[in-house]
Amino acid sequence: MSLESSAAAKQTATLTPEDFSKISPADKNSEVIHRESISAWKDAWQRLLQNKVAMGALVLLLLIVLAAIIGPRISKYSYDTNDLLATNQKPSAEHWFGTDDLGRDMFVRTWMGARISLIVGLSAALIDLLIGVIYGGIMGYFGGRVDEIMNKFSEILYAIPYLLVTILLLVVFEPGLGTIILALTITGWINMSWIVRGEIMQLKNREYVLASRSLGAGSGRLLFRHLLPNAMGPIIVTLTLSVPNAIFSEAFLSFLGLGVQAPVASLGSMVNDALTGWMYYPWRMLFPAILISVTMLAFNIFGDGLRDALDPKLKK
Amino acid sequence: MVRYILNKLFYMLVSLFILISATFFLMKAIPGDPFQSEKKVLPEIRARLDEQYGFNKPLYEQYLKYLGNVIHGDLGISMKHLNQEVSDLILKTFSASLRLGIVAIIVSIIVGVLLGMLAALYHRKLIDNIAMVLAVLGIAVPSFVLAALLQYFFAFKFHMFRVVGFENPMDYVLPVAALSAQPIAFIARLTRSSMLEVLHADYIKTAKAKGLNWVTIMFRHVVRNGIMPVITYMGPMTANIVTGSVVIEQVFGIGGIGKQFVESITNRDYTLIMGITIFYGVLLMLARFITDLLYVIVDPRVKLSSRKEG
Secondary structure, eight states: HHHHHHHHHHHHHTOOOOOOOOOOOOHHHTOOOOOOOOHHHHHHHHHHHHHHHHHHHHHHHHHHHHHHHHHHSSSSSTOOOTTTTSSSSOEEEETTTTTTOOBHHHHHHHHHHHHEEEEHHHHHHHHHHHHHHHHOOHHHHHHHHHHHHHHHHHHHHHHOOHHHHHHHHHHSHHHHHHHHHHHHHHHHHHHHHHHHHHHHHHHSHHHHHHHHHTOOOOOOOHHIIIIHHHHHHHHHHHHHHHHHHHHHHHHHHHTOOOOOOSOOOOOHHHHHHHHHTTOTTTEEEEEEEHHHHHHHHHHHHHHHOOOOHHHHTTTT | OHHHHHHHHHHHHHHHHHHHHHHHHHHSSSSSOTTTSSSSHHHHHHHHHHHHHTSSSSSHHHHHHHHHHHHTTTBBBBBTTOOBBHHHHHHHHHHHHHHHHHHHHHHHHHHHHHHHHHHHTTSSSSSHHHHHHHHHHHSSSSHHHHOOOOOOOOIIIIIIOOOOOOOSSSGGGHHHHHHHHHHHHHHHHHHHHHHHHTTSHHHHHHHHHHOOOHHHHIIIIHHHHHHHHHHTHHHHHHHHHHHHHHHHHHHOOOOOOHHHHHHHHHHOHHHHHHHHHHHHHHHHHHHHHHHHHHHHHTTTTTTTTTOOOO
């Protein structure tokens, strides 16, 4: 190896002008970039736009959010007004989704319920994101002993079935929106922290991190400027997919009577309320049930689409 | 191998210990005890009861005693069912839940793997598309919604099954269908993607080139390797089915632990809630532990020491 290279060095030392020739004009432009360079995010967005199913799910989600915001306003009824002369009515021009056993308008209640479900789903997911990124970031960035201890702690916590913890907390503390969100996030952040940890561990050995470090960047700058932005893809996907999980858990807990308390309704508690008379008044079950399924479906499909768009290597 | 098992076992016990401690202190934070619901009790009798159950002792002593009792399977006395041991109440209702759960697990695995195999074999064809649409639906529709829908149409409208009850084999159909829909969807997706990978592997080409017949290739090579991810899903699936059965039993009026749990929550029967929580905790952690073991046994390539995520 060393012999060869010294021979090569000798050869280059004896180069004469005849060894060089002019390149043709055609070759001269070969290095010019013709196409507009696009960022990774733009690229992902374009891939997402082409995925019709995922875009359909996104549009559907936006419509559901919109309806949850304006739905209760365009109706003349309020979600907690009883009308005992008009109980268990079928859907009609008067009550679009019918009424429940206390004569409350189901259209308003369904969209109010959707509002609660979305609030719970989104805030739980965002809190998970915050804790998960900080915890996972520390684990992945520092590694070694810190990582080992923190990881063991999260594993122990994760091994405790989360619905049991959630149920316990809701039994003991005042039921309400805040308690539900708190209960859901107590173990919900762990998955996110593992995703962040894995990403950071992979990224921190890359050359650009080394370059930045050798230029004197501190831990904070490395983490927030270089590592986290590059780990954003998997984080966003995990975030999107954790929303339907939180929505389901809320519905499940409301179904057990541990969710938001009457007269406030969530989609889960409405399904539970409807269970008693639902052989005879199926619409009371149908609208909230369909809405919750469609919401979860749309989040799942959109999350899958997002994953395909952000990580094209994964798609087979 | 032994070290790996002991390590897993140790962490399982730590988790369990935390769950039991959390239940104890959370329940102690609630005012009231098992005897407060009864009518006026003479102070002497009350003192005797406190003496007998140790309520007059300091909290840490009660805690230690509770831990000791739990280890011996003594979960205390129900607050609402007079003079009934929590452990008896759990054992009484366990059989129905166990039967339902086991049938649901078996159905989930068989149907899920078959669906995933079909989808992989007919990749990008009609069967694949149908199977994947079903899988997405199965993941999105909550089990209690599905249970109510099945009950309404098949039991109430078409009279194909009884609305409630859990004695005849036919009574299993609807609850099991509702309970296993989501696991089936997950298993089908897992099987499909891993089978697609295996089908393109070199050793399958070798097997085909050797002239092995289709059945041998499928069952000796493809299924055996393609089923690996399904095994990792066993732990979460058990959790899914156990929690699912809490609502399913309620909908179909099955007298299992799940129904008991919901009732204990509605009645605020704290000792029973505690007992069932611990029981479920043990069950689910054991399922996870067994999954970890199975994974090592089935796939010797798994490096025992370097496995980070469970």
